[in-house]
Amino acid sequence: MELLSSTKTFGGWLKRYRHASTSVKGDMVFSIFLPPQAETKKVPVLYWLSGLTCTDENFTQKAGAFKKAAQLGLAIVCPDTSPRGTDYPNEHDSYDFGSGAGFYINATVEPYAQSYNMYDYVVDELPALISEHFRVNDKKSISGHSMGGHGALICALKNPNTYQSVSAFAPITNPTNCAWGKKVFTGYLGEDESSWQQWDATCLIQHATQRLELFVDQGDADDFLSKQLKPESLVKACFKNDHPINLRMQSGYDHSYYFIASFIDEHLDYHFDALK
């Protein structure tokens, strides 16, 4: 691993690394916040998955999460949102497909199948790397925003007993049924829609074997609410399958990091309670 930067903040350290990834067959960059407590003992880890067009830095710069994380003694790992360094057809043409839109799934359509394996990267490869190199314990939780909220939900639902807790801000809850999801699933998985369902939180609920609560904050002034995010689909599936969900509709809030910042401390408290 190559250390790109190391910045002191709130008595802890924010570090950025580049490393060769086997899952995505290329170099990846991630950021990790290590709270002061990590100087002397192993701390639990929250994985944060960002949204479309983001890198590891959107959360570290804008979420305002490190004061609370430093108080609690919680490490936060922020991966990038897609492989980088390739130049496939259409990979860099739009904000909602290809680079910056990895969608936390494993692609099966060539050429994306060669490297767009962000699910394997986030669920397996990155946590193994973090465990190997940092003073963290084996407890982890996961959260994210928008595309990353979708990612957090599917990672938790597909891996029972792996995460102590899961939360999401304005997640894409039903990607098989919205324009963003249809576009990337067609491009990464192909036209056969039956292959899409394993990457859709609303579809996965009916197969969930662990009753892990889904903690979701959603602004009601979010421009993407009705067309792309559709939390009502997830709620309906949870009710139907007796799966616990706490969806908090936040009055007046939009899709931005100003919304995330407003409630991130409550999410960190929620995760830390589960990680203790």
Add this chain to the structure above:
Amino acid sequence: MELLSSTKTFGGWLKRYRHASTSVKGDMVFSIFLPPQAETKKVPVLYWLSGLTCTDENFTQKAGAFKKAAQLGLAIVCPDTSPRGTDYPNEHDSYDFGSGAGFYINATVEPYAQSYNMYDYVVDELPALISEHFRVNDKKSISGHSMGGHGALICALKNPNTYQSVSAFAPITNPTNCAWGKKVFTGYLGEDESSWQQWDATCLIQHATQRLELFVDQGDADDFLSKQLKPESLVKACFKNDHPINLRMQSGYDHSYYFIASFIDEHLDYHFDALK
């Protein structure tokens, strides 16, 4: 005034406006955070001056200041850092001169003298505009970072009894004696160095008529510390002239917004105590 955006955060509102400025003879953009308390009563205002290359948005996105400001009931106004929309010789050629480097002074050298009057804008025009359009009282304080820390210090020192308190993060304390300052003072004020001293905090200390404490945080891992910022010059002038200063050297911190975020809450508490 034209409202550019309105974003709910921490129960308050972050609003961006464009308006025609008489001081700088062109359109200016600023951001204002209005805490929830401003819905029903007049609140005090902190003016925040950003550093080289910044706009009004660096602080709003990266400082993580709004949770505390919302708790206290403190408005925060963030002006842009220079006039925009002109195209003078060398105006856009370097990061430390011209656009993005207004330096919070009034230029006297043509063509910059035509519009680079950021001092008048920040001290007089903008506060008058804020008082006219928002539910704020007549109490104000000022703070800033790097070039903006310099700005905050000179605005407070040149205007006794105007600000209830002043603070700075990693300020340029003695611009007549560092490369950044010499470059912009030569360009905006001309070769006669005697005209520079009225815009230099370390020089102004000897004429200060109000014993307003200077509250300064400075990271000791700041790459600009010894060559550009030189807090020891300011401390020496304060000691010599019996002017109160609280310089906190913060171990391990650099020049970034991660440093500002780490201590901004303490600055907001400090200002609010003075503004009560």
